[in-house]
Amino acid sequence: MVTVPARRVSVAVSLTGIAALVIGAGLVLLLQVIPPTDEISATRRTISEYGLSDHKRVFDVAVVLVALGSAAGLAVLRGQRRLPVPAAILGTLWTVGLLVIVAFPKPDWATVSRADFGGTLHRIASVVAFVALPLAVLVAARTAFPSSPGRRRLVRVLAVVSLGWFAVILGAVVVAALEDGRWWTLIPLGLVERGMAVTELLALGVLLAPVAERPGRTQ
Numbered sequence: 001m002v003t004v005p006a007r008r009v010s011v012a013v014s015l016t017g018i019a020a021l022v023i024g025a026g027l028v029l030l031l032q033v034i035p036p037t038d039e040i041s042a043t044r045r046t047i048s049e050y051g052l053s054d055h056k057r058v059f060d061v062a063v064v065l066v067a068l069g070s071a072a073g074l075a076v077l078r079g080q081r082r083l084p085v086p087a088a089i090l091g092t093l094w095t096v097g098l099l100v101i102v103a104f105p106k107p108d109w110a111t112v113s114r115a116d117f118g119g120t121l122h123r124i125a126s127v128v129a130f131v132a133l134p135l136a137v138l139v140a141a142r143t144a145f146p147s148s149p150g151r152r153r154l155v156r157v158l159a160v161v162s163l164g165w166f167a168v169i170l171g172a173v174v175v176a177a178l179e180d181g182r183w184w185t186l187i188p189l190g191l192v193e194r195g196m197a198v199t200e201l202l203a204l205g206v207l208l209a210p211v212a213e214r215p216g217r218t219q
Contacts, residue, residue: 011210014076018205020069025201027062031055043188047197048106048122060102066201067098073208074136082144090136097129130166130196134159137203144207151206158203165196
């Protein structure tokens with residue numbers, strides 16, 4: 001059984017984690033409206049482009065906040081036995097991927113012709129993180145919300161939409177490979193990535209939000 005104090009601590013940690021997600025996302029949105037990062041195209045340039053700007057520290061803090069908020073919330077779910085092991089592993093990949101993105105910034109294509117080791121890690125971490133999170137949500141949905149079918153359906157829909165955004169990128173890669181072109185010019189990459197990021201954070205927020213305790217489970 002879960003005691004009332006333990007329940008309150010879990011709720012507080014979960015809400016703190018969600019707050020970190022909101023603040024992190026808010027900082028990224030702020031970068032799009034303040035100089036000089038307001039000149040970065042939100043439709044053509046990726047979010048990581050902010051990490052090459054004068055506001056690199058703000059970008060780094062934003063991503064770290066999302067990573068820490070994710071870790072805190074997922075840890076609560078795991079402690080409540082509402083996060084299966086496979087989902088916990090995928091959630092860890094998401095969190096670690098975000099930290100790697102900060103540690104190894106995106107290459108500045110204006111000064112280099114191809115990615116170095118750090119740039120390659122950045123790319124791999126980005127793909128792993130953006131794929132791992134919606135998969136974690138899908139795997140966790142049933143266990144996280146055994147008696148909340150509405151929230152279970154909602155997180156599943158958001159996770160599928162997130163994977164749909166990623167499928168758009170994969171489609172562009174395939175088409176470019178067949179036509180020997182540049183895949184990132186075939187789609188509004190910045191818009192697709194931002195859509196994917198927003199959808200994934202919404203899915204994660206719904207997953208982490210505390211559920212009402214059923215009668216008889218507290219003492």
